[in-house]
Structure formats: structure tokens, C-alpha cells
Amino acid sequence: MEENKNPSFAIIVMSEELEKIHAAALIGSMAAMTGTTVNFFLTMNSLKAFLKENVSEKNFKTGDVGKAMIEKDVTLFPKLLETGKEMGDLNIYCCALAMDVMGWRKEDLIDIVDDVIGITTFLNMAQNAKVITV
């Protein structure tokens, strides 16, 4: 079998701040659209920003830039990630621990989430990848 020589990013998102999640989505989606394999691991408070109810109400923790992005109706991270998935190899995984302790199920999160996994599975994917943490 031919070895997959695509460069690969593993992006670990822990923060619930809109600016950090959006920056991670910018990097990840554009990298995916340029031929890089991108695997996101959403964990801890970041998962709050991916709950359907918070996305539909644009209920995010923000600073000044995040507030302005919402006011100016900038295309936010869910759409960036969706486009990255359509146009490239971009996968989004959630941390089973955080989901469990909060009682959230995959259906509570927006549809771009691929699966709920443990860290071992993610580490396996992240092998040889460049790791970005926000």
C-alpha cells in the first residue's frame, strides 16, 4: 500500500473563547483546502461552543474581536469547518471524558462533528502530525 505522504495537522481545541476557536478553524480549514490532512480534537470547555443551541444563538464567550465578528456577521467557525470538510480531508472528534461528565451526546453538537473518541485514538491519528493547541 502506498504510504500517505500528505502533511498532517492535529489541532487540539480546549478553549471556549470564540477568537481561539475561530483562529483554529481558519488554520485548519485552509490547511485542509491546501492538501493537508487535518484532525481536530475538541475537548474541555471548547465543546460548549459546538453545542447546537449555542451555535444557533451565537452564544459564545468573546473578547473585543469576537464581539465585532458577531456584530459584523463574519462567517464563523462552524461554516469554515464545514467548508474545510467539503473541500479537503478535515475530521472533527470530541473528547469522550468531557462529553460524559457533562452528559452531552453527539446529537447535542453541531453536525460537522464526526465522532466521540478517547485520547488514545486521537494520539494515534496525531502521530507524525504537527500539533497545534488552543
Next chain:
Amino acid sequence: MSEPTVTESVDARGSYCPGPLMELVKTIKSAQVGDVIEILSNDEGSAKDIPVWVKKMKHELVYRKKVNDYWKIAIRKKH
């Protein structure tokens, strides 16, 4: 010099970075090899990013010019 015929023009003016590039990537994906796609954008970031993406993905930058307050950027799909 005569300009190449534009197959499809996408007006992404008013779209924030990286919206225009995303529009271009989507349009290129569904275009035929040899098609020329033109993007209109008033985003300075995209004016710099689009040529970088085009080079990296080995397409061809046909032109990039500023008209009044926006950019016209044309790309030929090479593969």
C-alpha cells in the same frame, strides 16, 4: 494584450477573509480543466492569499489587478 475569456466570475465583495478564497476553491473544484475563474474581492488578505494558494495547488494566476476599491483575480484551472 488580449485578456483570456473568463468562464465564471464570482463576486465575493463584502466577504471577510478567507471567504473569497473559499469561494474560489469551491468554484475551482467544480470547474473543468482549462476554465478561467475570476474572483472579485475587496479583502486585502485574500488578494495576498489567493496567489499563494494558486501557486501551492499548481494552478495558474492569470491576472490580479485592483479596480477602484476591489481586486479582480483570475485563475486558470490546470489539473
